[in-house]
Amino acid sequence: MTDRVEFQPVKPVRLYQRIVEQVEGAIARGELNPGERLPSERELVAQFGASRSTVREALRVLESTGVVRSRPGDPNGPEVLPFSTSTLAKQLTRLTQAQEVSLADLISFRMVLDSSANMLAARLRTDDELAVMESTIARMRAAIDAGYDDFSAADVAFHDAVAQASGNMLLQVCNHVVRGAVLSLISDKIAHARNSAALMSQSMRHHEEVLALIRDRDSQGAGQISRRNLFDYYASYVPKAEREPLRALLLEPETPSGEVR
Amino acid sequence: MTDRVEFQPVKPVRLYQRIVEQVEGAIARGELNPGERLPSERELVAQFGASRSTVREALRVLESTGVVRSRPGDPNGPEVLPFSTSTLAKQLTRLTQAQEVSLADLISFRMVLDSSANMLAARLRTDDELAVMESTIARMRAAIDAGYDDFSAADVAFHDAVAQASGNMLLQVCNHVVRGAVLSLISDKIAHARNSAALMSQSMRHHEEVLALIRDRDSQGAGQISRRNLFDYYASYVPKAEREPLRALLLEPETPSGEVR
């Protein structure tokens, strides 16, 4: 077959890792489905021929990656979980906080994701999804006097509803994570802003604009406005020297004339 | 302070999880940086006051999430690793395998990320970065006869160069991960395509178009073409019923006339 024997570098594979691979493989091949149970630890010890310590280390790895869940005393054994985006979100969060990601990067990313979600939502939304957005907008309006926290929660709910309507779970998850990262970086500044009421009513107007465009199925307009709103809302927190990327995403650098509000 | 005492529902927290949290916290707070070492397992046993099994379970979890790496016999102890995209990529591919994320979702996301990277790169690129892109394009052209693998590698290098020039690490990492996920899902189909040479030369033209726009600093054009190229390249792999989101991202639904090739 090959014209010369090719040797691959060998790396030691831990025993617990083999167990993890076997379980993951069984799930990937559909032999083990969410809701089903693994044998008990002591039974796995017998099946794998490994010590309980090793089996447990494998189970901890599987548990940390959201594949299974162990409950003390459960006679049925560890449960195979349905796939969840939470570990993906956790990794993304690590990326945003551990790595050198600037606030400008986060906001750029947020502009990209949110505007895309708005574009897709405008095109693909159902009437039910539109109704959900409208109800969250109503909650925002109601919360405008209740204080920033309630307002912010309704705000988040609105963006989640839009992301949901986009139909793209990736967009949904990433958007959620990045928004959380941005808010955790500047929420204190917003909360302590003396003109928070003004900020909220400005934000209110912005959201209603977007909602109107989504209602009218104006995909391009919804994306455009979404980017601009985020820029207007967050740009002041970004050092002037780093605002260029944000401006580049506005799509309207060569149109000084026009309806720029 | 509070007008009534509020009790929170308690959930049992495993001991190994507390250890994981402490280590992750120390890294998040910057007290522990990549390249530094954790104390040895037996030393951690003393510090945490837990048994070695428990400490090891915590270390296995940290290892599986790419936070640390243990090497047998290393007198320096487990090493704190720099952030890696591999676990992120692994989670993403798991999601796609579990059918939680469709190929259409991945390609939509890729269109969003790649076009944004192109927009930013067109606006912010330095001449050096442009030179890097040009060299990868040259590599692609050279590899067009060498076969799909080399071509694909150069292709990846080009997109990485663009992402790098965008200046946004989030965009860079996510783009990289998503591209990897897409390729792992359909690379076999592409490699076995009988007209792979035609595909490559088509791809070649597309990339040169994009490069020209980045050279001319045409931000909007680069983003637009990037989306269209990806659509043309990948849409055929997506079931027709799921192509609507991809089309929605093309920004040109209301322009049936024009240079749609």
Add this chain to the structure above:
DNA sequence: TCCAGGTTACTGGTAGGACCAGTCGAGCTG
């Protein structure tokens, strides 16, 4: 003086035993 060799004191990987606190169901008790 310098270097090659082996010794040694660690490291992490694995095994297996023991005990505890839960959970659940079988079976006893009323």
Add this chain to the structure above:
DNA sequence: CAGCTCGACTGGTCCTACCAGTAACCTGGA
């Protein structure tokens, strides 16, 4: 038949022990 008790499980944690690897140190010879 309802309710309770009890026992046989579960996973969580601890412990000791041994093995194989690594690297620094130590020792011998040149």
